[in-house]
Amino acid sequence: AQSVTQLGSHVSVSEGALVLLRCNYSSSVPPYLFWYVQYPNQGLQLLLKYTSAATLVKGINGFEAEFKKSETSFHLTKPSAHMSDAAEYFCAVSDLTTSGTYKYIFGTGTRLKVLA
């Protein structure tokens, strides 16, 4: 089974500073990876996804992530944090089930706090 690990359950950055949220994956086959964001009292919204077309993936709201096979990583970055980026971020991987469909395995999440 595939899995993802998010390092750091809480990250604080100053407004305007670089955002770096870490995700490492464990997979025996080329993975399909996703980053989701969850704002308070809302569902999860897709930020971006990696599907092997390009190692650097650009998403919404200025976020991007780079797939690094040698490091088994898919870290999420944003050059300049904005107050509105405060939320919880989840890394996920699609995992093949025994019935031939796919389910999504999520990391434990990283809560991003942006300081004024």
Added chain:
Amino acid sequence: DSGVTQTPKHLITATGQRVTLRCSPRSGDLSVYWYQQSLDQGLQFLIQYYNGEERAKGNILERFSAQQFPDLHSELNLSSLELGDSALYFCASSAPRKGAESEAFFGQGTRLTVV
């Protein structure tokens, strides 16, 4: 708006009771997933249905069951409720024709409080 609709948004019930959570997937999506989100357990996969059939099971308790109907909406039934079942329950759907690269679209969730 993800296109996935969950009802109700909030539910407060007593221990020992039974509740039903409802989910309508995005138009055209055949796969429906249920997840439980709690503070100490994170986002846990419960169960998946594809076109009416159960396809994968995760950490779902025997007191919980789900089904997907011919119109593709799904219901999650939680019975003999305990205080520890209090959580956010999310439904998600995806377009299976894209396989593993297809993302999941999430509803707003149902917040269940067991008192």
